[in-house]
Amino acid sequence: MKPKVAFYWCAACGGCEEAVVDLAEGILDVVAAVDIVLWPVALDFKKTDVEAMEDGSIAAAFINGAIRTSEQEEWAHLLRRKAQVVIAVGACAQMGGIPGLANFSNRAGVFQTVYQDSPSTVNAEGVIPETTHKENGFTVTLPRFFDTVKALHQVIDVDYFIPGCPPTPQLLADAVTALLAGKLPEKGAVLAPDQALCMDCPRKDTKPEKLAISEFKRPHEILIDQEKCLLAQGLLCLGPATRSGCGSRCIEGNMCCTGCFGPTSRVRDYGGKALSAIASAADSNDEDQIIRILAKIPDPAGTFYRYSLPVSELQRKRL
Amino acid sequence: MPESTSTRRITIDPITRLEGHGKIDIFLDDAGQVERAFFQVPELRGFEKFAQGRPAEDMPQITSRICGVCPTAHHMAATKALDNLYKVTPTPAGRKIRELVYSTFMAEDHALHFYFLGGPDFVVGPTAPAAERNVLGVIAKVGVEVGKKVIAMRRRLRELTSLAAGKAGHPVFGLPGGVAKRLTAADQVRFQTVAAEAVEFAQFTLGVFDDIVLKNSDYVNLILADFFTHRTHYMGLVDDKNQVNFYDGSLRVVSPEGAETVKFAPEKYLDYIAEHVEPWSYMKFCYLKSPGWKGFTEGAESGVYSVAPMARLNVADRMATPLAQQAYGKYIATLGKPVHHTLANHWARVIELLYAAERMQELANDPEIIDPNVRTIPTAVPTEGVGVVEAPRGTLIHHYQTDERGLITKANLIVATQNNAARIAMSVEKAAKGVLSGKQISEGLLNMVEMAFRAYDPCLGCATHSLPGSMPLEVRLRNRNGETLSTLRRP
Numbered sequence: 132m133k134p135k136v137a138f139y140w141c142a143a144c145g146g147c148e149e150a151v152v153d154l155a156e157g158i159l160d161v162v163a164a165v166d167i168v169l170w171p172v173a174l175d176f177k178k179t180d181v182e183a184m185e186d187g188s189i190a191a192a193f194i195n196g197a198i199r200t201s202e203q204e205e206w207a208h209l210l211r212r213k214a215q216v217v218i219a220v221g222a223c224a225q226m227g228g229i230p231g232l233a234n235f236s237n238r239a240g241v242f243q244t245v246y247q248d249s250p251s252t253v254n255a256e257g258v259i260p261e262t263t264h265k266e267n268g269f270t271v272t273l274p275r276f277f278d279t280v281k282a283l284h285q286v287i288d289v290d291y292f293i294p295g296c297p298p299t300p301q302l303l304a305d306a307v308t309a310l311l312a313g314k315l316p317e318k319g320a321v322l323a324p325d326q327a328l329c330m331d332c333p334r335k336d337t338k339p340e341k342l343a344i345s346e347f348k349r350p351h352e353i354l355i356d357q358e359k360c361l362l363a364q365g366l367l368c369l370g371p372a373t374r375s376g377c378g379s380r381c382i383e384g385n386m387c388c389t390g391c392f393g394p395t396s397r398v399r400d401y402g403g404k405a406l407s408a409i410a411s412a413a414d415s416n417d418e419d420q421i422i423r424i425l426a427k428i429p430d431p432a433g434t435f436y437r438y439s440l441p442v443s444e445l446q447r448k449r450l
Numbered sequence: 451m452p453e454s455t456s457t458r459r460i461t462i463d464p465i466t467r468l469e470g471h472g473k474i475d476i477f478l479d480d481a482g483q484v485e486r487a488f489f490q491v492p493e494l495r496g497f498e499k500f501a502q503g504r505p506a507e508d509m510p511q512i513t514s515r516i517c518g519v520c521p522t523a524h525h526m527a528a529t530k531a532l533d534n535l536y537k538v539t540p541t542p543a544g545r546k547i548r549e550l551v552y553s554t555f556m557a558e559d560h561a562l563h564f565y566f567l568g569g570p571d572f573v574v575g576p577t578a579p580a581a582e583r584n585v586l587g588v589i590a591k592v593g594v595e596v597g598k599k600v601i602a603m604r605r606r607l608r609e610l611t612s613l614a615a616g617k618a619g620h621p622v623f624g625l626p627g628g629v630a631k632r633l634t635a636a637d638q639v640r641f642q643t644v645a646a647e648a649v650e651f652a653q654f655t656l657g658v659f660d661d662i663v664l665k666n667s668d669y670v671n672l673i674l675a676d677f678f679t680h681r682t683h684y685m686g687l688v689d690d691k692n693q694v695n696f697y698d699g700s701l702r703v704v705s706p707e708g709a710e711t712v713k714f715a716p717e718k719y720l721d722y723i724a725e726h727v728e729p730w731s732y733m734k735f736c737y738l739k740s741p742g743w744k745g746f747t748e749g750a751e752s753g754v755y756s757v758a759p760m761a762r763l764n765v766a767d768r769m770a771t772p773l774a775q776q777a778y779g780k781y782i783a784t785l786g787k788p789v790h791h792t793l794a795n796h797w798a799r800v801i802e803l804l805y806a807a808e809r810m811q812e813l814a815n816d817p818e819i820i821d822p823n824v825r826t827i828p829t830a831v832p833t834e835g836v837g838v839v840e841a842p843r844g845t846l847i848h849h850y851q852t853d854e855r856g857l858i859t860k861a862n863l864i865v866a867t868q869n870n871a872a873r874i875a876m877s878v879e880k881a882a883k884g885v886l887s888g889k890q891i892s893e894g895l896l897n898m899v900e901m902a903f904r905a906y907d908p909c910l911g912c913a914t915h916s917l918p919g920s921m922p923l924e925v926r927l928r929n930r931n932g933e934t935l936s937t938l939r940r941p
Contacts (some may be wrong), residue, residue, distance in 0.1 A: 142495055143518070143519070144486060144515050144516060144517050144519075145516035145519045146515070146517075146519070146521065146619045146620060147518065148517020148518070148519075149518050149519055149619050149882050150619060152604075153605075153608065153618070153619070155602070155604070155605040156598070156601055156602070156605075199494075199495060208926040228515070229512060229515040230495045230496075230500075232500035232504075232512075233495065233496050233499060235500055235502075235503070236499050236500060240499055241494070241496035243494060243500050244496065245494065245498055245499065245734075246727050246734070247858075249498060249725065249862050250720055250849070250860075250862050251719070251720055251723060251724050251725050251735075251736075251862055251864060252723045252724070252725045252726075252727065252734060253725065253726065254726075254727045254741070258727040258728070259727070259729065260494075260727075260728075260729055260730065260731060260732050261729045261730070264729045264730045266486075266730070267486070269459075269475075269477050269485075269486055269488075271475050271488050271490060271730045273490065273730070273731070273732065276494060276732075286666070293849075296515070296620060297518060297619045298556045324872045332778050347923075349505065349507055350507055350625055350630070351507045351532070351536070351625045351626050351627070351827070351828060352827065353827070354825060354827065355630055357631060357632070380612065380616050380622075381622045382615065382616065383612075383616060384615055384616020384621070384622040384623050384630060384631055385616075385630040385631040386616060386623065386630050387625070388677055389508075389511065390749045390809050391602065399486070428579075429505045429855055429856070429857055430504055430505050430508075430857060432940040433503055433504050433505075434505075434508075437512075446687040
């Protein structure tokens with residue numbers, strides 16, 4: 132009997148599903164090797180089907196997306212019970228991802244912006260979506276919207292992580308291959324190379340031995356050299372703090388690494404590591420001067436914690 | 451209409467080809483007549499809120515995460531909003547590279563919907579066994595070679611987007627005044643080669659549609675069925691000759707009779723479009739400020755309008771490329787104009803696929819596409835900017851306000867499917883009433899309700915159109931205490 136595999140998505144954009152489709156011809160091999168018992172985007176299995184399965188009967192559940200609503204939390208718990216192995220797929224499941232930036236605010240702040248302050252929204256009566264709504268005696272419900280976005284492992288026990296926004300099809304294929312061969316590494320591992328992106332970077336030969344940035348530039352302010360190390364051009368490339376395995380796709384697009392692959396195994400707090408890597412590149416030993424140089428970075432919290440605010444030491448803004 | 455003891459509730463949950471989840475609640479009276487149907491979107495992520503405080507130049511990459519299936523649309527709308535914010539005009543090469551990538555993306559996206567998602571209802575058949583009503587069924591019908599051709603075409607188009615934009619999934623190349631990366635002569639050859647293949651592929655696809663759908667009177671009758679028809683306003687981008695344009699132009703609105711009611715610069719959208727909030731869905735419902743929100747109703751007096759392929763073809767006078775124009779002529783000759791039949795979106799989408807491929811070819815052959823001058827550095831102090839594109843599923847508007855450092859103070863986003871939200875909700879209710887009322891509910895009838903919104907390629911999840919497979923559906927009949935009386939499941 133082929134091993135059973137489930138795919139599920141929570142607060143996500145669908146980019147991780149597209150990464151699966153990007154296996155292109157290779158997806159037929161995956162379909163041949165495993166028995167997919169849940170893939171809401173593609174197949175006909177329902178929550179009741181999953182509930183009816185024996186606990187532990189699914190070999191592996193691949194779950195992408197952050198946890199933003201009560202419905203997503205329920206699905207995460209359900210799949211944890213049914214699956215022997217849970218793999219968090221993509222930056223949102225691993226670290227909260229870009230939707231995790233909502234932890235700078237809360238439910239009330241999001242609702243206020245979307246349903247009240249939006250310049251195109253006409254809502255004099257202050258209507259907001261309700262978890263239970265009655266209209267002419269008809270009752271309809273919506274899931275609860277939480278104050279705080281969480282990564283998957285903050286809600287359930289997670290066995291492995293596949294990083295990236297989105298992950299590369301190759302990393303997904305490698306994970307499935309390792310699963311089928313019974314060659315998954317120790318629990319808790321991130322299934323990608325454990326070194327900084329700079330080591331893999333096609334421009335690494337142009338990275339100076341010691342970076343000395345006297346002024347940080349924003350990408351729209353300069354014409355970006357297509358060959359030279361981006362940090363050496365004064366741009367805020369997060370390659371030194373970020374795990375490799377992405378194929379340097381953003382660098383190939385002549386733009387900076389923004390950190391979607393998260394940290395290596397030796398780092399606890401991605402944003403703290405990124406900040407220290409960048410701060411140490413400031414070309415000064417004078418504290419005031421260093422502060423002046425770093426002040427040119429317009430949004431440090433949102434930049435260094437772009438994908439990882441919910442799993443950072445900060446977790447969220449206190450409101 | 452209180453929910454009496456005999457009121458039956460039918461819950462369709464989850465509708466899994468939507469991002470997160472879509473849900474439909476249908477209420478029937480004791481005579482089995484549908485009284486009310488709710489089409490709900492139980493998800494929200496709040497990008498407008500957490501955009502605040504971020505550097506404007508990061509918005510193309512942040513907002514692409516709204517949708518991993520049409521990230522290029524958000525990336526491009528955001529990039530154009532940056533042009534407007536910094537009052538900078540892209541260099542000719544920068545602008546052309548953007549539109550080349552955008553055309554490549556549109557071709558990929560439309561082809562995927564036809565073969566993998568929307569198409570199976572027609573190619574395999576609306577009443578075919580559910581297990582076959584998916585991309586594998588399509589391949590069985592059109593042949594394995596064609597299936598491989600579809601997969602390979604999508605892969606090649608996405609490889610080109612990655613080449614120019616960094617990543618097909620969440621591009622990085624957009625900056626105010628142009629793009630981050632120039633194209634080489636070798637890159638141009640690759641674009642030319644794939645563009646020629648894409649034009650051929652689009653013509654082939656139009657042939658498939660012709661053979662399988664238009665030559666089958668049952669399908670044509672289905673397209674024309676009253677319960678799949680709404681007479682509403684339509685909106686879409688047109689160029690200065692009133693031709694369909696995905697990348698730029700003016701927003702044109704036509705009435706249910708097909709007359710232009712207004713044409714406006716996208717920066718003026720707040721004068722013409724507003725959003726309505728309902729307490730039973732996280733998604734807001736767009737409407738035209740004139741006539742205003744009159745509820746979920748159709749006709750010239752209602753503010754409800756529609757976007758996406760059928761709407762774009764309704765608002766335009768013609769297509770800008772020769773082969774697409776030819777196909778457009780046949781479409782109008784067959785269905786009239788404006789077209790109100792929701793399922794005609796499938797046909798319109800294939801015509802747009804051909805246009806996207808032809809436009810891609812024009813730009814790939816443009817000598818200026820390899821000009822190294824791909825960006826103008828902005829110098830203005832930023833305050834406010836609006837950017838618009840036609841996403842695969844309709845008009846997409848990004849609107850930012852910033853402080854003098856270019857940090858976002860306010861962001862407003864109107865995404866494609868919000869424009870269609872009211873019409874989709876109406877379509878689901880009308881199909882439910884027309885199809886289910888007084889009937890013994892069967893799996894086949896469920897698919898008819900499903901087809902009512904599938905035609906829009908709803909972008910509640912733009913994610914919906916990314917993968918093969920039929921939409922799983924489960925209908926539970928419950929009494930008012932919520933106890934399940936019976937369950938129908940499409941396997």
